[in-house]
Amino acid sequence: MLATRSILKTVAQNPNARALAFKNVAGVPMGVRHFNATSSTKAQSPAAETEILRQQRKVRPVSPHIAIYQPQITWYLSALHRITGAALGGALYLGSIGYLASGMAVDTASIVSAAAAAPVAVKVLAKTTLAFPFVFHSLNGVRHLVWDAKKCLDIKSVYTTAYVVLGGSVAGSLYLASL
Amino acid sequence: MATTEENKPEEKPQGESYEEREKRMKREERGYAFGANHWNLERASAVALVPLISTQFVYGAHPVVDGLLGVVLPYHIYMGFDSCITDYIPKRVYPRGYKAAMWALKISFGLTLWGCYEFNTNDVGMTEAIQRIWTA
Numbered sequence: 001m002l003a004t005r006s007i008l009k010t011v012a013q014n015p016n017a018r019a020l021a022f023k024n025v026a027g028v029p030m031g032v033r034h035f036n037a038t039s040s041t042k043a044q045s046p047a048a049e050t051e052i053l054r055q056q057r058k059v060r061p062v063s064p065h066i067a068i069y070q071p072q073i074t075w076y077l078s079a080l081h082r083i084t085g086a087a088l089g090g091a092l093y094l095g096s097i098g099y100l101a102s103g104m105a106v107d108t109a110s111i112v113s114a115a116a117a118a119p120v121a122v123k124v125l126a127k128t129t130l131a132f133p134f135v136f137h138s139l140n141g142v143r144h145l146v147w148d149a150k151k152c153l154d155i156k157s158v159y160t161t162a163y164v165v166l167g168g169s170v171a172g173s174l175y176l177a178s179l
Numbered sequence: 180m181a182t183t184e185e186n187k188p189e190e191k192p193q194g195e196s197y198e199e200r201e202k203r204m205k206r207e208e209r210g211y212a213f214g215a216n217h218w219n220l221e222r223a224s225a226v227a228l229v230p231l232i233s234t235q236f237v238y239g240a241h242p243v244v245d246g247l248l249g250v251v252l253p254y255h256i257y258m259g260f261d262s263c264i265t266d267y268i269p270k271r272v273y274p275r276g277y278k279a280a281m282w283a284l285k286i287s288f289g290l291t292l293w294g295c296y297e298f299n300t301n302d303v304g305m306t307e308a309i310q311r312i313w314t315a
Contacts, residue, residue, distance in 0.1 A: 082259075082263065085256075085259050086259070086260070086263060088256075089256035089259055089260060092252065092253070092256060092291065093253070093256065093287050093288075093290075093291045095294075096253075096290065096291040096293075096294030096295055096298070097287065097290050097291065097294060099294045099297070099298055100290060100293060100294040100297065104297050104298075104301055107302070108302050108303050108307075108308045108311060108312075111308075111312055112311045112312055112315050113315075115312050115315040116315035123315075127313065138232065141225055141228075142229070144225070145222065145225060145226060145229075148222055176313075179313060179314055
């Protein structure tokens with residue numbers, strides 16, 4: 001019998017149902033997930049056993065991975081590279097499709113005047129926020145191409161180039177924000 | 180018996196067995212030449228972007244650079260999203276989700292190519308537009 005959630009809920013709300021539903025759980029406390037190996041008299045077809053396995057997998061917890069892995073500049077920068085790339089790429093795709101969808105009615109001049117009217121602090125903040133992903137992704141992209149050329153692959157060079165990229169990104173975005 | 184939640188085969192009510200599914204996926208696999216070309220094109224588009232973007236920063240806008248950017252940049256982004264979809268919506272686990280995501284990506288790619296072309300033709304061009312908005 002499958003220990004699906006509906007059956008477990010019924011059993012939790014009605015303890016008498018437990019003895020009826022689960023004939024072999026005499027000494028096991030409620031709340032312990034209980035999957036017996038089926039004996040030969042109760043063995044089921046392969047399809048039904050797959051079904052049990054499928055049900056188990058649906059409720060099985062996933063062991064923590066991202067949350068417990070030691071923070072390292074290697075995978076942090078790799079994640080940041082992907083996130084900045086997806087954000088910038090998504091922005092370009094959505095912007096182009098929006099331009100098409102608006103019937104090519106968006107005029108550059110209108111955006112320019114709207115941008116010029118904003119307060120200076122907002123403008124500098126917006127420019128820094130937009131510049132950093134772009135500069136970081138470009139510099140880290142060059143770092144990837146260097147790896148593809150089979151250079152700087154030992155761990156020391158990986159860390160050195162990582163710091164160069166981070167420093168260059170900060171400097172580059174500050175420079176761009178000042179324009 | 181490695182079936183997962185999403186992968187309920189539609190052909191027979193019994194469903195195909197594990198071995199049959201593995202054989203079908205092996206038949207539908209793409210060859211090694213495809214993989215090599217995929218890698219080459221990905222790096223080629225990334226390398227091509229380096230001079231395109233740096234000439235913009237140094238010399239300013241130019242219609243030819245804008246036109247090239249309007250092709251190479253969407254293609255580079257397409258390759259990037261392709262990798263993301265392959266990683267997070269794997270075909271083996273979500274066959275229909277993968278197919279839907281890839282089709283959405285391909286259609287977006289086509290529309291973006293068209294949109295960039297229209298913007299470069301009707302309006303001032305991508306580089307000039309960004310320059311104007313940035314220094315406003």
